Amino acid sequence: MGPVPGPSYHLRVSFERCIAHLDMDAFYASVELRRRPELRGKPVVVCGSGPRAVVTTASYEARKLAGIHSAMPAAVARRRLPDAVYLRPDFPAYREASGQVMDVLRRNVEVVEVVGLDEAYLDLTGIFSPKATMRRVASEIREETGLTCSVGISESRMLAKITTELGKPRGLVVLSREQALERFAGHSPGLIPGIGPKTVSRLESMGIKTLADLRDWQRPALEDTFGPRSGAWLYARGNLWDQTPVTPEHETKSQSTEITFDVDVTQRAELERHIAELSEELCRRLRKRELEGRTIGIKVRLDDWTNATRSHTVEKPTNDPEVVGPVALELLRAYDPQRPVRLLGVRVASFEKNEAKAEPEPTPGQLRLGLAS
Amino acid sequence: MKLTTKREDLVSKLSIVSRAVSTRAATQALSGVLLTAKEGRVTLAATDLDLGLETTLDANVENEGATLLPGRLFAEVARSLADPTVEIESREAEHDVEIRSGGSSFHLRVLPVEDFPKLPQPEDEPGLRIPAAALEESIELVARAASRDDMRPVLTGVFVTATGREMTMVATDSYRLAVKRTELESDLGGELEANIPARALRELGRILSSEGAGETTISLLTNQAVFVAGSIILSTRLIDGQFPNFRQLLPESYEHDVRLPRSDFLDVVRRVSQLAQRNAPLRLSFRAGELTVAAETPEVGDARETMPAAFEGEELEIGFNPEFLREGIESVSGDEVLLRLISPLRPGLLEPVEGDEFRYLVMPIRLNV
Numbered sequence: 001m002g003p004v005p006g007p008s009y010h011l012r013v014s015f016e017r018c019i020a021h022l023d024m025d026a027f028y029a030s031v032e033l034r035r036r037p038e039l040r041g042k043p044v045v046v047c048g049s050g051p052r053a054v055v056t057t058a059s060y061e062a063r064k065l066a067g068i069h070s071a072m073p074a075a076v077a078r079r080r081l082p083d084a085v086y087l088r089p090d091f092p093a094y095r096e097a098s099g100q101v102m103d104v105l106r107r108n109v110e111v112v113e114v115v116g117l118d119e120a121y122l123d124l125t126g127i128f129s130p131k132a133t134m135r136r137v138a139s140e141i142r143e144e145t146g147l148t149c150s151v152g153i154s155e156s157r158m159l160a161k162i163t164t165e166l167g168k169p170r171g172l173v174v175l176s177r178e179q180a181l182e183r184f185a186g187h188s189p190g191l192i193p194g195i196g197p198k199t200v201s202r203l204e205s206m207g208i209k210t211l212a213d214l215r216d217w218q219r220p221a222l223e224d225t226f227g228p229r230s231g232a233w234l235y236a237r238g239n240l241w242d243q244t245p246v247t248p249e250h251e252t253k254s255q256s257t258e259i260t261f262d263v264d265v266t267q268r269a270e271l272e273r274h275i276a277e278l279s280e281e282l283c284r285r286l287r288k289r290e291l292e293g294r295t296i297g298i299k300v301r302l303d304d305w306t307n308a309t310r311s312h313t314v315e316k317p318t319n320d321p322e323v324v325g326p327v328a329l330e331l332l333r334a335y336d337p338q339r340p341v342r343l344l345g346v347r348v349a350s351f352e353k354n355e356a357k358a359e360p361e362p363t364p365g366q367l368r369l370g371l372a373s
Numbered sequence: 374m375k376l377t378t379k380r381e382d383l384v385s386k387l388s389i390v391s392r393a394v395s396t397r398a399a400t401q402a403l404s405g406v407l408l409t410a411k412e413g414r415v416t417l418a419a420t421d422l423d424l425g426l427e428t429t430l431d432a433n434v435e436n437e438g439a440t441l442l443p444g445r446l447f448a449e450v451a452r453s454l455a456d457p458t459v460e461i462e463s464r465e466a467e468h469d470v471e472i473r474s475g476g477s478s479f480h481l482r483v484l485p486v487e488d489f490p491k492l493p494q495p496e497d498e499p500g501l502r503i504p505a506a507a508l509e510e511s512i513e514l515v516a517r518a519a520s521r522d523d524m525r526p527v528l529t530g531v532f533v534t535a536t537g538r539e540m541t542m543v544a545t546d547s548y549r550l551a552v553k554r555t556e557l558e559s560d561l562g563g564e565l566e567a568n569i570p571a572r573a574l575r576e577l578g579r580i581l582s583s584e585g586a587g588e589t590t591i592s593l594l595t596n597q598a599v600f601v602a603g604s605i606i607l608s609t610r611l612i613d614g615q616f617p618n619f620r621q622l623l624p625e626s627y628e629h630d631v632r633l634p635r636s637d638f639l640d641v642v643r644r645v646s647q648l649a650q651r652n653a654p655l656r657l658s659f660r661a662g663e664l665t666v667a668a669e670t671p672e673v674g675d676a677r678e679t680m681p682a683a684f685e686g687e688e689l690e691i692g693f694n695p696e697f698l699r700e701g702i703e704s705v706s707g708d709e710v711l712l713r714l715i716s717p718l719r720p721g722l723l724e725p726v727e728g729d730e731f732r733y734l735v736m737p738i739r740l741n742v
Contacts, residue, residue: 016613110400232524236524243523243524243525243526245523362548362652363652363653363654363694363738364652364738365654365692365738365739365740366548366694366736366738366739367548367718367736367737367738367739368547368548368736369545369547369548369549369550369622369720369734369736370622371528371545371547371617371622
């Protein structure tokens, strides 16, 4: 059943598809502030304590004072802002707060897709007043948890996510695709989730520096450069088209565990011991979620930040450490790191239940009809 | 609500509506089958919001009412019953439904009936009428060329246009395109232009082939189409957006017209395709008087077969996706198919030797990439 065309006056959101993205404001830091109100107004940084820990969240004060952001090495943050309050992450507390938040969402909206502890997409298509609904959701979250969030409402997932950023913190912004095209015309294509630094620099080398530049490119030209899949995808994203549905159960594509060593590891025996431990930990998690995968991979980061991944596909899907461990070990031995290892990870992918749903990839060289649409 | 019905009828009607039961429902109610006894009529209905199915059930009604049962479980329970007679009674106080048959008795907890959406109903005045056989044939030939990729919703539909005594269906997934034009036996009584989800049409095709109804009526609502075939009502949302102008995709002329015996060609393609695994293309090499079909899958093996073909002129080699080619040949009726080609990188066309009622355009695979 499509959306019901209702009365249209300028305040009413009447997108054909209506998707909201909700992102908690400085989630971990806010949870900490909630139980330690004396820290309010002070810069708070949540991060681990090891020499290689990274920042998990920084309160807005810490962001404003010293530009501290998540994923920044904790050491850098400490150097920039030694007086900030540094807290160790308390994941059980965050999970509990997250559960409360998501309960509010599910109570108010039927189709909710939770991504991570502090983010969710909501499908509001057909709902009479998306804006009022989300305003109610935000105020209920605040009443019940004392935490604030930001909301973006638009015509697709991608646009909703970009829109959320505009209102942070505590904002609720509605943006149509048309408005977004205008507003972001001068921005780098890197603004779009999924277009990473590598693609950005590749686009720049083609003279595509802004979203407006990207829009000037026709689909066939992009397909020629980036291949049919990525080209078509870039073309769609450049025009801010996105049809990705909001799926209530987040499908897991792969699962991994990794460890960053406090001191780089050179000893082969030690690396092999870690591989066994990581495999066991990973399989424990897979079993808990009843997932079995066929592709087993390892990830190695050397002391010079070279990253390597190797993978191997086995006959039958598995979550058995007796299978995953030895395969991962073989991969490590075959890769044979020539420098001290900084990070080591094990990954399992190609889960059975995902495989059945996947669209078959078109054959390399398969030509398409020149559909103008 | 209390009624008695035949197990056989219940099972077959449930298997029809169950196809619209949502498997990953946003609302619990969509995983249910609605059983309604009202004004002497008993109906079963299910919907996943894209597709809705409703049908009647022969039953003796003792008390009227409506109840929403968990779809899959209800169907499985019905199928498992041993006695030919089934009694269904809702027990309001217990929030469940009792199903009795022979010595067995089941209590199924019901779903909130008020959450079940009202299914679109056909308009009172007679809608457009299309002979079921023509509709079924067109659907079978065209619907499989529709895209299954939700990234481009417009292509997941079959574009149906009909006026007077002519109906055209077209679908494309951008790799191939199928067009079927049909002369109708009688005037359809109006005009039709809609992009109908291929999934709904495939479902309709299945229903038409099993129902044996002579005629289907169609009502077009704002953004829904409602089909009535015998005792079954199928409703579907319509797809918005401009369907590509397919006429301009059909080349105006071809370099080669090759007539091939349909069943031989199909057999050769099927045989050789076994060795075109993992996305490997099928290679068609034409030379004077013959066609060689070949396939190769690295680390698996290869296959080739040569058959006589009325081909003239310079040799031509062209690659196709085995499945797309096979489905194209299968769709062409008659003893012979006409394969029309331009060059290795231009589309190929499959059609019957006579008439232009059906055309299947397929894009090649660039070989030696």
